[in-house]
Amino acid sequence: MEVKIPPCYKASVLKIEGAKHNIYEIEGDGLADEVCYGDLGCFNNVSACHKVAFPPMAPEVMNIQFHLYTQMNPITSVIVDPYVPESLTSTYFHPYLKTVVLIHGWFGIVGGWTDMARDALLQHESVNIIAVDWSIGAGNIIYQRSCQNARVAGKKTALFLKFLHDITGASYSNMHIIGHSLGAHVAGYAGEAQPGIGRITGSDAAGPGFAAFGPECRLDTTDADFVDAIHTDGELLGLGMHRAYAHMDFYPNGGKDQPGCRKPIFLDNGCSHARSVYFLLESILGDACRFKAYPCPNFEEFTAGNCTDCGPSGCPEMGYYSDTYNNRARGTFYLRTNEDSPYCVS
Template sequence: MLKLLLFICLTCWVRSDTEQKCQEFTDLSIQSAITGTDLIVKLLLYTRKNQNCSESLSEYNSTDSTHLDVTKKTVFIIHGYRPTGSTPVWLSEIKELLLSVEDLNLIIVDWNKGATTLNYFTAVQKTKTVADILKKWIDQMLAHGASLDSIYMIGVSLGAHIAGFVGQMYNGKLGRITGLDPAGPSFTGKPPNERLDPTDALFVDVIHSDIDALGYRKPLGNIDFYPNGGTDQPGCPQTVFGELKGFQYFKCDHQRSVFLFLSSLQQSCNITTYPCDSYFNYKSGKCINCEAFQPMSCPILGYYADKWKNYLIQKDPPETKAYFDTSADKPFCMYNYFVDFITWNKSTRRGFIKIKITDNAGNTIESKVNSEAATFQQYRQASVLAGFYEDFEKISRISLTFSTRTLTGPKYKLRILRMRLRSITYPERWKLCRYDFVLLENIETIFKPIPCQGRDK
């Protein structure tokens, strides 16, 4: 009996000790959202030495930490509004991926008690209090040798504005802030000191994936990325009805910014983006010149976007919008080409080009980007954007179909002096051409391209 009591006591002690050292993110329920929650902020530290067991940090004292190394980069992950109280589905993955790419301090800012409520505006009111708590804790880090430029905050939705508030309190000296679809409601139209702003850190990058609903439409950073124009994301439900939709309809676009960022950490492909003043101009082929970024290419999305920091912050004003298209599934990569045409029709033609490419093995893929209608004028170059979910290093055949998409009226011909296919994703590849042929409307034309010659290279 004595041994049994000792075993029970030892088990309880071990369990208590484990719970104290390995605290988890606060997981609440819809019941908590209905009744509302008072704000409690927990800071959960992960490093490569304790990847699977968080260390709960004392709110205002960094000297109590076992694993915190203030000489390393410190990344804060700040979640947003939690209408159901559940743990963010992406939290475990972002922790694992960040620690896999860099030896750093990773601090999960758990303010689920406070963010969990059915009243969104109640959560908004608590954002500045969360920022004040983080400021006091960072002050402790600075007192023990940390530097502001080594602090990187990644904020999701409301969390993006919390990061901005912290950055303002340090006069924009934080190293970096990444805003993942910063919240729009309650922040749209507010002055810079009431939201995330480009001056809140030495470098601010933002991904906007739901600008027509839950996200913020206008630029907020030194570079603002707009996947698929920032609105409807491929693979997300377009209506609230149907199998496996419902709540996904409301959060899928908003949450896509997080998954795009996660994709950049996996490095299975780099998502290249194209600085442009509008999505329309990007789709029309007017924003593909990346020569200004030499010796690098156009900016890539996500974790490594700061490689373009020096170029971006030296602009006047130091703000850039960048557009790109993605696929519907992870890792969301698109392989982009531009197809340039010079035509010799005397009359101007306006229409759409459907493009397919085939490799040496006979595999064929069709462009998934719905480009804007192109205007074909005599002896002037027109460009059509083509984006593919897959890529072929060697292309054996190209298929083109021209259409005006009119149901009545005559069928038109497009007389081509030169067609040129060039990869934007891999600009070092050979450009492929075809000379002097005719496209009949709604008739597929298939041909074998040749390497471009002379000035077409």
Template sequence: MFPWQHLALLLLITVHICKAQDCDEFTDLDISHAIIGTNLKIRLLLYTRENGTCGKLLSHTNLTAHPHFNLSRPTTFIIHGYRPTGSPPNWLFSLTEQLLEREDINLIVVDWNYGAANVNYFKAVENTHKAAQNLSEFIELMAKHNANLSSIHMIGVSLGAHISGFVGAILSGSIGRITALDPAGPQFTGTPPEDRLDSSDAQFVDVLHTDIDALGFREPLGHIDFYANGGTDQPGCPKTIFSGGSYFKCDHQRSVLLYLETINRTCTSKAFPCSSYKDFQDGNCLSCEKFGAAGCPVFGHDVMRWKDILLNLRQTKVFFTTNGVSPFCMTNYRVDVMIWNEDVRWGYITIKLHGNDEEAVATIDHSAAKFQKFKETRLFANFDKDIGSVKKVSLQFSTGNVFKPKYKLRVLRVRLTHLERDERPLCRYDILLKENKEVTFRPILCEESNF
């Protein structure tokens, strides 16, 4: 039997097993449905550890009809957004699988594809209110069967984030948590809180922004708002319209991919409170004192560890950076440079950390840094990976000026401080950097007086 025949047989067996188990699947529509327009219909698909790959359609009126639906367990709702082509979200299976692997919960996928699949975006927006009313009635029924509303977590993507907010508002903010992944901006920007998600819609609301200059919402909406890479132009996403559909949706969809890696703890991204992304990039917002001994919050599923602190702060805006591909998390260092050139130098620094057969790179080039004699210049370096034990460091200085004379940067001291681990900084003294020439050295532990 040829390999493709083995695969075909395996797929056939899988299909028969699913049919035998009477699995219910997410509604799969196509562009023709969206062009004609679809009327709202809500389907609630239940997944638990007992039926992790076989969805069960829940009744909106008879909760006891489904033996796997145990109301003594926490319940998480996943609510998708606008579906202009009618296809199921490509991230849905991964999100369902990883949440169930992480926690023993009732996981309910809210399938409102009939209603979200419509080339008329305004009609889909209108349907968000109707979908929220339907969901809130279902949750009220859960409460009548002694479900604890504080243990309900709603994960809403794009329009689904606002649906979560509307549900929370109808239930007077009694549900435990809303996680909003790049809440939709069009038709919601500039509206009052009752017409969009806001922090009063749940006991705790955490929000991720990845596309604030197009499909997402720009302003803070929750108790904590995370801005990945400033909330715009996610690394690895297409930069021109010639890339097709991914040019329009990549930044927006990145929110789900970033959140996914926090569920299984593939990645941990520390986020820093700041008033602007520029200040964050310039290294002006690296203090975590306002969070006390807990330190700066991490983005994603585990942010609940900071809940009490964040509720006291009322509203917190934080920033973090990511790689362009998975694993998305980066490693942050504070880099302090002091020179002894007589003249001021402006330029960019590239740093490489060398470990055992691995290398991490950070290029600090968002704006030219100012280097001045005997004054410490603070830089914020984001490395593409974490090097557990740094053996060597490479530095390269550049001005970006092609036609001007090459400069030298006489470094009196460079100090690298790891911002995720509590360990002694690494230093090096008296280095001569010739423009565009890489210099490699072995760092030493900084003297106590230097930090």
């Protein structure tokens, strides 16, 4: 993709190992450095959150892959190539079923919680499952570089969803992206690039590098028709983001740290951060118990017993079924959970 450079600016081409596209460094007041990666378009460092560790890795280097699971192939995935229509049309992908997209976070892989979510979802209903593998871009020891790479992974995911739509007629409104930690912001970038996505769930969206910045830098309500968030590790030195950013923000146990997660000194070894995933998984199959949450302005009011009324919009359920209430309830919601599984308090 050719980059158009205003004649009043001086440009020089930089070489980045593994990149197949030119990197343009543009000099001049008010114009930031920019990198362009083919059909993904261009990325710049105009926003404060995008300045550190710029530029992101090239998509060819990241080797982002999309693993498809259905009830016909529930264990062994089929890798779908968005540039090869036959890689999709030859699969069991059904355009009239819901498509659930699972996106891991920093140093994550396809496996672990994504496999558990896949199994729970396919046990519960007939859906298309897409697990996004961006592990090369996510596995950078320099966290800020992985944050940059999340932008590329988001754009790539957006193009993949457009591919599903264009080839099969799958509706954007019937697509649900679930992202954990840094993967939640990948989901946000995907929704920003492809309007009309039905739902995005942020499972303890990453706080470091995102909490202090505006919607252009992170997941927010403009990225899908409905955005819900589960906050579990939003304390000062936590890995999650405590600030509200969704149509429905759920704060189990206050959303800062979770009961049953022992703390060595400052951190709890990611226990509270990971707990959001287990709440979500339990909500999928927890027919005997639902994560009923109460509308409340803050945790102090909730613990004081001042938020026991569900009000006219009702008390939504945290997790997979929160979209049942998406035409009514909005705001912040609080609830208690158990220390160990089953976490739902019956």
